[in-house]
Amino acid sequence: MSDNQRESLRQKALAEIALLDTPPEREFDVLAKLAQRMLGTSMSSITLIAPERQWFKARCGPLAPETVRAQTFCPVVVETDAPLTVADARLDPRFAASPFVTGSPNIRYYAGVPVRIQQPDGNRVAIGTLCVLDERPREPTPTDLEVLEQLACVAEALIQARTVALRAAEAAEEHRLVVERLKRERRQFKQAERMAEMGSYRYDIEQGTTAWSDGVFAIHERPVSGGVPNGEIMNHFPEPDRSTFVAAVMRTLDTGEPFEMDADLVTAKGNARRVRCSCEIELANGKPVALIGLIQDITERYELEQRLRHQARTDDLTQLANRAEFHCVLDARLREAPAADNDVAVLLIDLDGFKDVNDVLGHAAGDAVLRCVADRLRVACDGGCFPARLGGDEFAVVVSADLDRVGLDRKVRRLLHDLEIVIDGQGHIARVTGTIGIAWSSTASQDRDVLLRQADAALYAAKRTRKGTAQTYQVVADHRKAS
Known part of the structure; x- marks a missing residue:
């Protein structure tokens, strides 16, 4: 695998855990503080390596929230997927010219180990580090890396638990949305009543009768007390929209495909309106039992569109x-x-x-x-x-x-x-x-x-x-x- 492919894999894994640029979390802060105290350094961090920068999920000491990736220590750990110790950065040609060595925070000693996450295929990918740093040179001891690796295991467990929790929350949210959508569909008629200039209808296929919500009565300028004019409904649609609407309904009954169309409508009081109609089949035990849909008065919007078209021409x-x-x-x-x-x-x-x-x-x-x-x-x-x-x-x-x-x-x-x-x-x-x-x-x-x-x-x-x-x-x- 090429370096570019490995880098792409790392960045994909980092994106999937959704940890980059998140607010501070106490568990990670405690872990960084523990590393600092156990190794007796002035600085420590849990670092994530993005394409152009390194970002600190947790940090102790005089470290900025993030820095550029170039000429820094942690990317070397991630790219080599191996621990790294530097006794005196001034003497290491890889880091001697780094602005973080020659200037603030004047790093001399560095010790860091990879922080990895497990992929679905079982491979583990380094996405960051757990490290300690100090302004004074010091000789690394075997226990330095041992302690860091043990703490890195804890960091990995935290990330894994957080990722599992995040995915569980996403799954729960998806489930909630599905449930809400189902409830919304069941409440379609009541919701339509609350919508401005809109109403819902239901045509019972077996009975051949139609039920209207109050909104549909209002659009047709008919009193609710008068009931649905079942034998006269289509008379409200002038030609050619009447034939177009009937053909669309027949096509929905034949194919099961819903439709939406705009049509002219004449109310019971003789007023001309423009309406948008939708229609779909309601199933019970896999069998069509009704046609349900919405009708919306779009007269004002239609007239505005007509005026705009006229202006354009x-x-x-x-x-x-x-x-x-x-x-x-x-x-x-x-x-x-x-x-x-x-x-x-x-x-x-x-x-x-x-x-x-x-x-x-x-x-x-x-x-x-x-x-x-x-x-x-x-x-x-x-x-x-x-x-x-x-x-x-x-x-x-x-x-x-x-x-x-x-x-x-x-x-x-x-x-x-x-x-x-x-x-x-x-x-x-x-x-x-x-x-x-x-x-x-x-x-x-x-x-x-x-x-x-x-x-x-x-x-x-x-x-x-x-x-x-x-x-x-x-x-x-x-x-x-x-x-």
């Missing part, structure tokens, strides 16, 4: 879709187009003169122009057209699939008219128009990036010709151009 200033949502809608239209034999058109719109509005009238006026453009796009984009703000003064529209090129031409002319905006403020007048680039998916092989590049090319071709106009991208003789 929406441009804050104009409340139009943002670039990311525009791409999602365009991708969906492009996927649907081949099956429906449709051609998807995209309009890219750039505002002319918008910079002058910001420069002359200020950003508040610029924001007002952007909101005005958004309002006009919303009015113009009826019947399946989808407008968006891509950023800055750039807008885009995915055209409805039922618009042919003639209909699109009429819509573009209307947009060009609607995008003519005159701003009068602070004695200055600014005029904004829109230039439009048009591209069709049939010329772009239904590829979104290509389609947008073509619309962009058409846009800038229109700008070069005359701002406030529109051009359509065309492919002529395999050379792409906007005309």
Whole structure:
């Protein structure tokens, strides 16, 4: 076995006993004190050797709680798995330059023996030492190591007993947790009653009847005194969630697998709610006897999530879709187009003169122009057209699939008219128009990036010709151009 493997084995064994960095314990402190007194030294310790440091489980004399591992005595004992005595550390080349010899605590004499623990395979692994130290040199005697080895046996017994107790406590805790879990499951209905906006139910398979906790009655806005509406329960779930819930229940009955789902629910008073339902099978003697589960009102959380999703998809200033949502809608239209034999058109719109509005009238006026453009796009984009703000003064529209090129031409002319905006403020007048680039998916092989590049090319071709106009991208003789 290599040194690295032995070190890894030692550290694994040390971790398993969970003794490192624990609070002082009287038994270990007494043992260290006994070693100090019996050998007549000024210092003693029970030391554990970690990868980069040595830590004292117990210590007597001027020793720090821990030190670095390098140039110290105890790691040598652990690495060699043999006792070590040093009469005068100043004369030992291994330790003469150690800061613990040249400086505080000025160690001269050292005697230490391994402290080992037994592994499940029967092998014993050294994880630390029992040692004594002194500021004065002294000649070791045979009884020094004999006493230390006897005391080390006691230390090992303490560690073994402590480890057994620790494992017994862990086993007892695991058992307690199992018992608590079983009790918690048995108390499921009562616990559900105490949970905010949650209730429990039990469907008796043989009887075909359902029992509700008070929490379920509250979610359905039904009086407890009225009893469970067994024949009408599923009427509270509108489609398609009703069919989804029934299918999930049938799957649980067939496979025994529990499920959890979110669904819309309409209360007895006609109020719309969002609920989370869970369901699992209750067994008796290995036979399914009931379906049990929880139902929780998650309306507020669901509405918050919906608002956050809306914010993620929406441009804050104009409340139009943002670039990311525009791409999602365009991708969906492009996927649907081949099956429906449709051609998807995209309009890219750039505002002319918008910079002058910001420069002359200020950003508040610029924001007002952007909101005005958004309002006009919303009015113009009826019947399946989808407008968006891509950023800055750039807008885009995915055209409805039922618009042919003639209909699109009429819509573009209307947009060009609607995008003519005159701003009068602070004695200055600014005029904004829109230039439009048009591209069709049939010329772009239904590829979104290509389609947008073509619309962009058409846009800038229109700008070069005359701002406030529109051009359509065309492919002529395999050379792409906007005309």
